[in-house]
Amino acid sequence: MGGSTLLKESGPREVFCGLTSIVWLHRRMPDAFFLVVGSRTCAHLIQSAAGVMIFAEPRFGTAILEEKDLAGLADAHEELDRVVKDLLRRRPEIRTLFLVGSCPSEVIKLDLGRVAERLNELLRGKVQVLNYSGSGIETTFTQGEDGALKALVPLMPITKSDQLLLVGTLANAVEDRLISLFNRLGIERVVSLPPRQSTELPAVGPGTKVLLAQPYLTDTARALKDKGAQILQAPFPLGIEGSRLWMEAAAKAFNINATLVSSTLDPLILRAHKAIEPFRTQLEGKRIFLLPESQIEIPLARFLHRECGMELIEVGVPYLNREMMQPELDLLPKGTRIMEGQHVENQLDRVREKQPDLVVCGMGLANPLEAEGISTKWSIELVFSPIHGIDQASDLAELFSRPLHRKALLNQNQLANA
């Protein structure tokens, strides 16, 4: 235990709900469709968070509840059947359909599990129908991915053979790189959840060792454990150190000879240190405040402190899973303020009081803080960008140094012009 100061607060929050995960999940599995059962708000949230309107035929949509669905005039279950059939007729290429619960569907107690079951009987394997909740009353932002992956677990075939299972959406290129490194270490079978095609689910079983690539997959990890898999405890693969410990955890579980591990990783680490150095110089001694949103705040803070020399003023997280975060917490400096939950007004007061050099926050808060002269980094960008692994460490550092660099540049030029 590194001795972080674990704090909690509650009040008005400024966090996306779990539906937002659809933004990257639908890209990962192009043969899947995400159908939110919700309101116009839910539809508007996803399209606003994605910031896109470019899809001719997007792979997500919302079955918007209407007055008559609520008044019981129309049987909501039958209505949903109708919408799903329409959708599948229009989109025959869909192999997996996720019915995604929302706040309204949960409050009116629409049983999507039952709907999925019935549709599965009806469709007889042509399309697999699954359900999970992305509602804002139950989930935040990245937790939606946890729900979606957990829904896939029961469909995973059983295997007894030894394999490494990487869990959590990674950028394809990053994933390929990590897999080839594991192969070099002598771990032959490396599979991923989610797969790149929803129909190509990896198997799971007693020989499976799981490395979580993302820190928000609590429920999925538990479901995999129930299938006999072993969840490896490690920090998350952000930064050089985190990525090394993460890979080493797998190597150890597969009894890989330590010399092979160091002869494989050491050159990469050496190179990565060189690459990160210019950014480290810029970030060193700078003070950072992370507002809660994506749930990767703690691993990021660990990286920014230990590898970039940043001072951590406060590290916010929507919720804290102590067990899963322990290896990360152990690496944080003594007295780090970890704030679970949020009172956005009070938290912004603290930001103003501390005047950090950089704030990690959601898109709603970024420009207002910039207007107050405080540099920001969008947390949603960190969920989309290829930042995992030793080779990406300098890119990750660059993401944080860019706003500081820019600020310095503009200030300098503006002074020169004044």
Added chain:
Amino acid sequence: MELTLWTYEGPPHVGAMRIAASMKGVHYVLHAPQGDTYADLLFTMIERRGERPPVTYTTFQARDLGGDTAELVKSHISEAVDRFKPDALLVGESCTAELIQDQPGSLAHGMGLNLPIVSLELPAYSKKENWGASETFYQLVRTLLKDTLKEDNEHDPTAWKTEERHPRVNLLGPSLLGFRCRDDVLEIQKLLNEHNIDVNASAPLGASPADLLNLPKADINVCLYPEIAESTCTWLERNLGMPFSKKIPIGVNATQEFLEEIHDLLGMAPPNQNLLVQKSRLTWYSKSVDSNYLTGKRVFIFGDGTHSIAAAKIAKEELGFKVVGIGTYSREMARAVRATAKEFGLEALISNDYLEVEAAITNAAPELVLGTQMERHSAKRLGIPCAVISTPMHVQDVPARYSPQMGWEGANVIFDDWVHPLMMGLEEHLIGMFRHDFEFVDGHQSHLGHQGAKQHQFDEPEENCFENLPKTDSSEIIPIWTPEGKAELAKIPFFVRGKVRRNTEKYALQTGCKSIDSETLFDAKAHFGA
């Protein structure tokens, strides 16, 4: 239940947020779960605002539902009032809170707060954003003014004469996330000032509750955006006797009519016609010889009601285009848009389904699309030039430069914005002449390149013309293009190639041709006069 892949309008509480965020001294407590806070980014990202919208979300969670959500609402209200010290408080709920029926409005009223409270009931399962904005503005104005109402609502719009002052008007309807409202207000203010008419207040954008209390000091109201302000204007007319103007000053003709209407309502002598027409360059630019090529350009229009109707009139009367399709996503404006469509001999498309709109565009085979950001994307896919004329918009529709849509300058902006995506007249002629030369690369448009990332319409002009055409009914047998026919088609400039191809196929079907060669193509061209 309605399958929605993308929605033109947000939920009604986003409309309420637009009113709150447009004003000063107004705070909105919204009973809503945490995910609904996404709406802040509409203001801070799309409008690039340096302030958070003045909204406190209660962000209740599932575990609160068993307990006392009413207490949660009250504590958020009192905290918000303490912290932000607003002059007026809006209280309402989003879709989810509507289902749990805490009635935050009545809770707020019961708290003994000493400020005007507006309890908003915005049915989230039947209404949308613009309706929500309109209702919120109306409820706010009503709440603030209802106690000042007198028995006799005698109001003399010509009182300025006896009071020996300039006539005064209110500009009602401009709001954040409205299309170019920021600049329209300035332009209209300038326009009215030229005629010695003062602006008493402009609301909701930039107004405080105190300004709303002063609305009755104006002689008349100017309803600039009916989507947002018509219900308020109607209420002010009914209860205070203040007449309001109905002409929307978008385009040269409409601006002229607008001025005439305002003068008339105020009892002023009509403005001098001859002076007016010279005020905008659109009129002369449209008459200039280069604009000859604009004649009969086929244009498809889709957007909110106000901007679509205005666009159709400008297109036809001021630019000599041919309107080949018009529609709106706004149910509230459906009737008005239908009426305009009828004048043009068209049937209006009233739809909230962008794929239906895209299909209609494809069928109409326009040479220019005037639409929302979504139509810009559709047009890009179809390889058709497009200009954005209406919300929903994108960060690039809030330009740094002054670019109103209304008034004389607005007409100038419209000329540029609509014509630039097309080709210059002389240029079109030259391309026609030189297109067989080897130097000529199909799709080369260096002047379009200057506009950078904004105009990608010509990104994939070549093949898409073939692929993106509507799938004809499967019962029809599509005639086969001979290689020679295809080669001739390839010589047609890409921006009309789709249309020529369709017409030729139609012609071949009509005449029973099984295959299309260059002769068929020329026959068809002669037949359709294309």
